Amino acid sequence: MPPRGADDDYVGENEAIPEEEEDFLDDDDSGDEFQNLTPLPRLGRPGLRAKASAPAAQAKGKDSTKPKGKAKDAGYSWEATYKRSWDNVHEDESGSLEGAVRQMIDGNKRKRVMRDVAPVQRGIIRHLVLLIDLSSSMLEKDMRPNRFELTLQYAKEFVNEYFDQNPIGQLSIVGTREGIAERIAQMGGNTIDHVSALSNKRKLEPRGEPSLQNALEMARSSLAHLPASNSREILAIFGSLTTCDPGNIHDTIATLQKDQIRVSMVSLAAEVKILKEVCTKTGGSFSVALNEGHFRDCLFELLPPPAVEGPKRKAGGQADGIEASSVVQGVDLLQMAFPLRLPAHSEPTLCACHSKLKGSGYLCPRCGSKVCDVPTDCPVCGITIVMSTHLARSYHHLFPVSNWVAVGWEKVDEKSCPRCFSCAIPFPEKPGHANAAMNGAAAGKNKFNGTATSAAATSAAKKSTGAAKDDSGLAPSSRYACLKCGNHFCLECDAFVHENLHVCPGCC
Amino acid sequence: MPEPSKAPAKSTDVANAGFSHLATKASSGQASKNSTDFLVLIIDVNPLSWASNFSLSSQASIASRELESVLDAILIFLNAHIAMQHENGLAVYAASLGLAKLLFTTAPFASKGDLGGSSEAIKSKPDANTYQHFRHVDNAVLQGIRKMAREVSEKDQTDTASNQATLGIVSAMSQALCQLNRLTMTDQTGSEQSLSGKTPGTLAAKSSMSSRILILSATPDASTQYIPMMNCIFGAQKKGILIDVCKMFGDDTVFLQQASHLTGGSYFRLDEQLGLLQTLMSAYLPSRSIRELLNLPNQDEVDFRAACFCHRKIVDIGYVCSVCLSLFCEPRPQCLTCKSKYPQSTLERFAQENQNRIK
Numbered sequence: 001m002p003p004r005g006a007d008d009d010y011v012g013e014n015e016a017i018p019e020e021e022e023d024f025l026d027d028d029d030s031g032d033e034f035q036n037l038t039p040l041p042r043l044g045r046p047g048l049r050a051k052a053s054a055p056a057a058q059a060k061g062k063d064s065t066k067p068k069g070k071a072k073d074a075g076y077s078w079e080a081t082y083k084r085s086w087d088n089v090h091e092d093e094s095g096s097l098e099g100a101v102r103q104m105i106d107g108n109k110r111k112r113v114m115r116d117v118a119p120v121q122r123g124i125i126r127h128l129v130l131l132i133d134l135s136s137s138m139l140e141k142d143m144r145p146n147r148f149e150l151t152l153q154y155a156k157e158f159v160n161e162y163f164d165q166n167p168i169g170q171l172s173i174v175g176t177r178e179g180i181a182e183r184i185a186q187m188g189g190n191t192i193d194h195v196s197a198l199s200n201k202r203k204l205e206p207r208g209e210p211s212l213q214n215a216l217e218m219a220r221s222s223l224a225h226l227p228a229s230n231s232r233e234i235l236a237i238f239g240s241l242t243t244c245d246p247g248n249i250h251d252t253i254a255t256l257q258k259d260q261i262r263v264s265m266v267s268l269a270a271e272v273k274i275l276k277e278v279c280t281k282t283g284g285s286f287s288v289a290l291n292e293g294h295f296r297d298c299l300f301e302l303l304p305p306p307a308v309e310g311p312k313r314k315a316g317g318q319a320d321g322i323e324a325s326s327v328v329q330g331v332d333l334l335q336m337a338f339p340l341r342l343p344a345h346s347e348p349t350l351c352a353c354h355s356k357l358k359g360s361g362y363l364c365p366r367c368g369s370k371v372c373d374v375p376t377d378c379p380v381c382g383i384t385i386v387m388s389t390h391l392a393r394s395y396h397h398l399f400p401v402s403n404w405v406a407v408g409w410e411k412v413d414e415k416s417c418p419r420c421f422s423c424a425i426p427f428p429e430k431p432g433h434a435n436a437a438m439n440g441a442a443a444g445k446n447k448f449n450g451t452a453t454s455a456a457a458t459s460a461a462k463k464s465t466g467a468a469k470d471d472s473g474l475a476p477s478s479r480y481a482c483l484k485c486g487n488h489f490c491l492e493c494d495a496f497v498h499e500n501l502h503v504c505p506g507c508c
Numbered sequence: 509m510p511e512p513s514k515a516p517a518k519s520t521d522v523a524n525a526g527f528s529h530l531a532t533k534a535s536s537g538q539a540s541k542n543s544t545d546f547l548v549l550i551i552d553v554n555p556l557s558w559a560s561n562f563s564l565s566s567q568a569s570i571a572s573r574e575l576e577s578v579l580d581a582i583l584i585f586l587n588a589h590i591a592m593q594h595e596n597g598l599a600v601y602a603a604s605l606g607l608a609k610l611l612f613t614t615a616p617f618a619s620k621g622d623l624g625g626s627s628e629a630i631k632s633k634p635d636a637n638t639y640q641h642f643r644h645v646d647n648a649v650l651q652g653i654r655k656m657a658r659e660v661s662e663k664d665q666t667d668t669a670s671n672q673a674t675l676g677i678v679s680a681m682s683q684a685l686c687q688l689n690r691l692t693m694t695d696q697t698g699s700e701q702s703l704s705g706k707t708p709g710t711l712a713a714k715s716s717m718s719s720r721i722l723i724l725s726a727t728p729d730a731s732t733q734y735i736p737m738m739n740c741i742f743g744a745q746k747k748g749i750l751i752d753v754c755k756m757f758g759d760d761t762v763f764l765q766q767a768s769h770l771t772g773g774s775y776f777r778l779d780e781q782l783g784l785l786q787t788l789m790s791a792y793l794p795s796r797s798i799r800e801l802l803n804l805p806n807q808d809e810v811d812f813r814a815a816c817f818c819h820r821k822i823v824d825i826g827y828v829c830s831v832c833l834s835l836f837c838e839p840r841p842q843c844l845t846c847k848s849k850y851p852q853s854t855l856e857r858f859a860q861e862n863q864n865r866i867k
Binding site for chain 1: 679
């Protein structure tokens with residue numbers, strides 16, 4: 001628990017809440033369920049605040065120390081044995097670290113590429129609520145420039161990337177500060193609206209205490225009514241170690257579970273028990289950001305549509321992973337409308353979404369009303385309006401490019417192409433491998449990416465003695481082969497094809 | 509480049525005649541940015557479509573003669589592109605049945621050893637009357653296409669039925685995108701090093717490379733290529749690469765129309781074979797920076813309509829499987845693609861709605 005002395009501040013803040021409560025209910029046009037909630041405490045009782053697990057809270061504390069030792073999944077990092085991270089870095093023959101550093105960078109690249117490509121059903125039609133903590137703890141400067149600025153910046157990037165990868169998904173943004181939740185952006189499919197809402201820093205200025213329960217309830221209210229075929233998710237960025245809740249948060253967790261809403265969280269401070277519990281109970285992921293880069297990675301991991309839970313998982317071993325026998329939850333037939341696009345120079349008419357006079361737009365084929373942007377739900381008849389390209393954009397989640405395997409030197413012979421199949425960069429020459437097996441043991445863990453002859457020989461020897469793949473998945477010959485077409489590619493193309501292109505240049 | 513100055517050559521004297529004002533405008537307007545233009549040309553040399561297009565009128569030999577005249581036009585265009593600006597980059601791919609090959613590239617990292625196999629020929633016989641750089645390109649492209657035609661015909665004899673359906677266009681596109689990706693990466697790191705002192709260095713580095721892909725298409729769409737093609741288009745869109753399409757003959761291809769529309773390129777269907785050179789020079793030669801000042805040919809109506817998977821009917825309101833996003837024109841109890849069964853309640857609801865509408 002944090003030092004009790006800090007409570008005095010909270011009491012003052014809590015007293016201010018009831019006044020704002022009415023505003024909040026008026027502002028919210030879709031969150032009807034809030035009226036049913038127990039009202040926020042009128043007394044200055046701090047509620048279920050300070051759920052932080054004791055060691056984590058102590059580590060963070062109220063003092064100004066900014067510990068970088070964040071909690072990991074297994075125990076706390078300070079309980080683990082000391083890791084001599086610098087032992088992993090080795091100099092090469094010329095005493096330079098360049099090779100080692102490059103290998104680490106390449107290893108990261110490769111790791112990102114090696115995604116799970118097993119065919120699973122994915123909740124393509126996503127509805128996600130991005131929940132942002134706007135409490136005063138977001139002003140901490142342990143991440144540069146501070147948590148708040150960084151969060152807004154990453155959130156904007158996330159929104160852009162989210163709509164790029166999930167073109168028929170929708171997003172809403174909810175913030176929480178001073179013990180209440182506020183809707184920052186309505187559920188919708190328009191990138192510009194969301195990004196402009198996030199750009200308004202003055203409106204989002206962090207202050208007071210966050211309320212996890214209020215925020216979750218508000219998020220739930222905008223997700224609960226959706227049909228079962230949509231995947232419902234909440235992604236929370238939480239900087240505070242405490243939360244100021246009006247009721248029992250475990251009830252909220254139970255309702256979230258019942259509504260099959262998946263909650264994922266990225267904590268900027270420490271592993272807090274209640275935050276983790278929300279995530280584990282609802283099937284989401286919980287992570288603690290170690291630094292700026294890791295924070296970004298944690299967020300962006302959640303960009304691809306999630307695999308659908310349940311019986312589908314077990315069927316993953318089958319050819320296409322889909323059971324034909326029974327109706328499975330999440331499978332549904334959806335009605336979608338493909339609109340008529342009006343050219344920009346057509347006669348201006350009023351649009352149904354903003355009531356603005358505009359030339360361009362799309363006509364709903366069912367009711368004939370005009371909307372500015374697709375994909376969206378028709379404001380008049382409610383049908384989902386999409387373009388065929390939006391559907392096409394989602395196909396790569398369903399038919400991903402299979403992972404390419406690292407190629408060892410022993411598989412490289414005269415017949416294999418001397419350059420990358422797609423970008424034509426020459427591969428390094430195959431070293432004379434007569435003595436490869438002999439001097440393998442000497443160099444130990446020193447693995448280089450096929451640049452230095454001796455290091456490459458070492459890796460080749462490793463491969464031949466049974467240690468087929470090193471941890472990083474890097475190829476000693478810097479070749480990566482597609483199993484289907486058998487062509488060899490370089491690491492850059494590997495990353496580009498799997499992250500952006502989603503087409504194997506050799507197979508198509 | 510062997511020579512820093514732009515030595516005028518025989519072929520481009522004519523070719524560049526009308527464009528000198530454009531070139532100077534480009535260099536004066538964008539001098540501060542120093543924008544280089546990287547052009548990727550994809551030539552569709554699918555023998556089937558070439559033969560089928562010209563066999564109607566006359567013998568098969570006409571087709572090869574036509575191909576040669578088209579190649580002449582293309583070479584003039586390529587030389588003009590190189591002559592426009594010293595830094596201009598170029599890569600040429602040939603796409604045929606089931607394979608696509610890089611014939612020539614100016615990308616600094618690429619190994620040029622066995623691309624066209626023409627380097628020895630040039631070294632042995634320097635021609636005083638041609639600009640060496642043009643000669644490189646011409647030789648590489650001509651010999652590459654010749655070699656490819658030989659390979660395709662050999663392959664046809666060995667296995668006839670295997671690769672008939674797949675086209676090289678998508679493969680060439682994806683290879684081109686990979687190369688452009690690599691190029692922008694090396695470009696960025698290179699200019700960051702050189703501009704390390706200046707503050708707006710990173711921004712300038714990003715915008716300094718403008719790349720586009722020009723596809724000279726001859727083959728109609730293959731429906732199996734839809735998903736890879738779309739993925740390529742989205743990849744290009746994300747990277748900010750234009751895709752221009754010049755349809756040399758035959759019917760319009762909807763996929764390539766979408767490609768040029770989505771990436772902001774221009775699509776042009778050639779009505780007259782003889783007009784190829786003129787079209788290439790006037791529509792596709794100007795670099796991206798002056799494109800916005802020109803009124804380029806563009807298609808007014810792009811077909812974005814969706815066709816259902818079951819009857820290939822164009823649908824306004826369709827039924828989409830939530831699992832695999834297959835599109836059907838009417839409610840059905842089971843998905844044709846992924847075999848998942850739909851709940852009875854939704855089917856009933858749709859049936860009721862349809863009845864109401866009929867009433």
